[in-house]
Amino acid sequence: MEPINLAMFMLATIWIxxxxxxxxxxxxxxRTSAWxxxxxxxxxxxxxxxLTVALNPSGLIDLFSANPIQIADxxxxxxxxxxxxxxxxxxxxxxxxxxxxxxxxxxxxxxLPILQTRLIVxxxxxxxxxxxxxxxxxxxx
Numbered sequence: 001m002e003p004i005n006l007a008m009f010m011l012a013t014i015w016i017x018x019x020x021x022x023x024x025x026x027x028x029x030x031r032t033s034a035w036x037x038x039x040x041x042x043x044x045x046x047x048x049x050x051l052t053v054a055l056n057p058s059g060l061i062d063l064f065s066a067n068p069i070q071i072a073d074x075x076x077x078x079x080x081x082x083x084x085x086x087x088x089x090x091x092x093x094x095x096x097x098x099x100x101x102x103x104x105x106x107x108x109x110x111x112l113p114i115l116q117t118r119l120i121v122x123x124x125x126x127x128x129x130x131x132x133x134x135x136x137x138x139x140x141x
Contacts, residue, residue, distance in 0.1 A: 012086075048086065112139065
């Protein structure tokens, strides 16, 4: 992988780590609440995404200028590139952290047991569909 693409991939991944770990390890702490209050938790993936697009806009240009009937084929080509991988990864983890933050907040509001909260957070980051299912099953209030 080209160094710039690897750097963008790692920036997004490493940036998310502390926010995710706080929600997982200390879900009820004031520090976690303070860290998760503002928009900072998505800044790393956002910067990585925007820099990747700025350095190689042709992938998105190809996606938007493609024949709508062949959009899946265009996506296969785009996602098969280093830049496409970085864009897909940053897209996924940005969405994961936003939705996980929402599920974490709801778990706290509903006063779920800490183990259930941790399970929801863990699955929210690792397997989002499973995390969402757990959220729906455990947050019935």
